[in-house]
Amino acid sequence: MRLVQPFIGLRGVPSIADAHDLGKIVAETKFSAVPAYLARVTTTMTRRKLYGYWFKEERSQPEPWEHQRIFAPHDRVQNTIHYVDHEKDVRQHDLFPNAELHDLLSVLGCVEKHLHALQLDMAFLSPNTLRDLRKMRPFLEIGIYIGDEFLHRCSRTPDGVIMSLEPYGDMIDYVLFDQGLAGKKGLDARTLRPLLEAVARQLPHLRLAVAGGLCPANLETVREFLRDFHDLSWESSFHPYDPAVAADFLRKSLALANDVRT
DSSP, X not given: OOOOSOEEEEXXXXXXXXXXXXXXXXXXXXXXXXXXXXXXXXXXXXXHHHTTOOOGGGTTSOOGGXXXXXXXXXXXEEEXXXXXXXXXXXXXXXXXXXXXXXXHHHHHHHOOTXXXXXXXXESOOOHHHHHHHHHHOTTOEEEEEEOHHXXXXXXXXXXXXXXXXXXXXXXXXXXXXXXXXXXXXXXXXXXXXXXXXXXXXXXXXSEEEEESSOOGGGTHHHHHHHHHOTXXXXXXXXXXXXXXXXXXXXXXXXXXXXXXXX
């Protein structure tokens, strides 16, 4: 079954040992005491890494075969792959209409066991591809990552975002908006709020998530959104990954979620 609860996530977990340590941290931070939220462990895989011609900046990503060993079973952890493909566009899709589905199935083939969600950061994604993927993997949660490139294609407007998301219908479960302030000051409320409001109003079946420079020191920027979007999820990405900071982020995030809900 799909794990459709809100999550508090860490993206970019680089190694098997780090992921297993996070499992222990999840137990220690008592995620079970706030049952509305799951912890999320997310690894990143680019299309280049998938096919073995990765660049220097992708060196820290796990090898495709390592993802299977990173994801361990845990009843309070949602294991996720963040898949990035900024290479293909609609012209290539027209030439090779089955290539996207082949790529996504290749990603899933690296880690069929204990994988709960696939988060897609793609230059082009056909609704037909998602329709086929949903039929083949009905229990996999699928999310769309909306960063600067996606927003640029939508003219950075709420209407543009809605028009881009509508064709996917109920083939996706959530959207994650990644917009932060410069200098690691936390979420960019001015940009995020109208986008979140538009999706909540016009596509209410989609769950909402945010990211953008979040760390233990700026989590208060999440609080103002939790007042209006009660089931909001949030995620942080650390480069380089620091297990101590990751543990602190989970603890403080859970305390925030508990405080807002009580």
